[in-house]
Amino acid sequence: MVKVAIIGAGSAGMFAAYKLIQNKNISVDIYEKGKSILERTRKEVMSGFGGAGAFSDGKLTLTTEFGGWLTDYISEAELEKLIDEADDIWVKFSGVTEIDTKSDYEKIKDLEYQCSRNKLRLYAAKIRHLGTDNCLLAIKRIYELFEKEENINVYCNTPVKDLIVESGKIKGIVLADDSKKYYDKVIIAVGRSGNAWMQEIAEKYGIDSDINPVDIGVRVEVPRAVTDHFTNYLYEFKIKYYTTEFEDEVRTFCVNPGGFVAIERNDGDILTVNGHSYKNKKSNNTNFALLVSTKFTEPFKEPVKYGRYIANLANMLSGGNVIVQRFGDLLRGRRSTVKRIEKNFVVPTLKSAMPGDLSFVLPYRYLTDLKETMLQLDTVMPGMADPNTLMYGVEVKFYSLRIRIDKNMRSQNIENLYCVGDGAGITRGIIQANASGIIAANDILREIQ
């Protein structure tokens, strides 16, 4: 038997395991620091069997263009195949067969045209929208399958503390109680919540890495009517804009028509904003993230720290909460108050957010970029820059370091070690994280044939 340990049971780890156990000469132990999917609550967003994707909106972006940087390692054609393979697995376990993109090609071309006239680049992508409910169902079914299969053990509530590395080769892992477990291969799939751990391990064992950008911004909430002429044809409008003053890239991300704004609890109890939507429960609003991407250069090497610092500021000013502000108040340079939010035309779907002033939180550069992009979006979605539009802050996407790996997701420094998913800094979405797990599994399967 070839013994494989997988650290992290999120999108990448789960799919690597699923693929590996098809071969009965492989035994897989999967370690997850969070709870099992049967015990997890919605408050445990980032950690537990199923990973960060478990309570997500389950929006599978079936394109090679976003959700990660896997095309830096493999060809687009190869990635397309892997995306199809991962998508088939989701269809099998969730039962959701429909694709959300209405294939009205002419209409989409027209929207692209309108955007391009306003210096906005629209990327159309096929989306399979599982919805939070079906996404959870699929993960529960995968969990049940793992419980049944003989060549896999799932260890939840079991954080991995360290690796065992000897003479440049991986030999196993060390658990929190210092017990040692020996393996032939180890796949690290620790996600964003395991980023800090991944960094520590990389430093300790001299695993080479590069710096990824950090994305900082807000979650915007508008009436559905403002975005319906896009979302009726494209579930997810992905729009990029380069600002005039700073020439920064600002992008829309994670669009939820009829969705709900949510709080995300990050490591170290930092609260940030996110959004999701249900297949069978809809609000009257659309929410999406508006993010400014920053890649720091020498000498600063800690984009995650920077993002956490800004999120911390928002938490501090809102009494341990996230901030909501009317766009009109932001433009007028005044805070939003409970009264102003109560009277606001757009009713917040995140009731618990604290009305406040984002200009005390976001640096001038981000604020300028975000305001400018809102006004630009208003040219193709009239009403976007209305005073009643809500902005929640802050939304931060941490990608931090990117582990140097080869096209099979193998670490370039330590033999038999694979690094996949968001934790390795090579993906930032469910489907590419799935694909990266499958790539590592395929490499192991090829080797033992």
Ligand SMILES: Cc1cc2nc3c(=O)[nH]c(=O)nc-3n(C[C@H](O)[C@H](O)[C@H](O)COP(=O)(O)OP(=O)(O)OC[C@H]3O[C@@H](n4cnc5c(N)ncnc54)[C@H](O)[C@@H]3O)c2cc1C
């Ligand atoms: C609220 C929310 C909504 C999202 N919505 C979408 C969406 O609609 N579509 C989309 O494509 N993407 C979405 N994403 C992003 C997506 O969930 C991630 O890109 C994806 O889950 C990454 O997969 P992963 O396996 O790399 O990491 P994760 O899914 O984060 O899994 C990593 C797992 O490793 C565990 N772990 C960490 N450290 C250790 C350790 N030392 N020992 C043991 N276990 C450890 C963690 O507990 C975690 O469960 C969303 C994310 C969030 C938070």
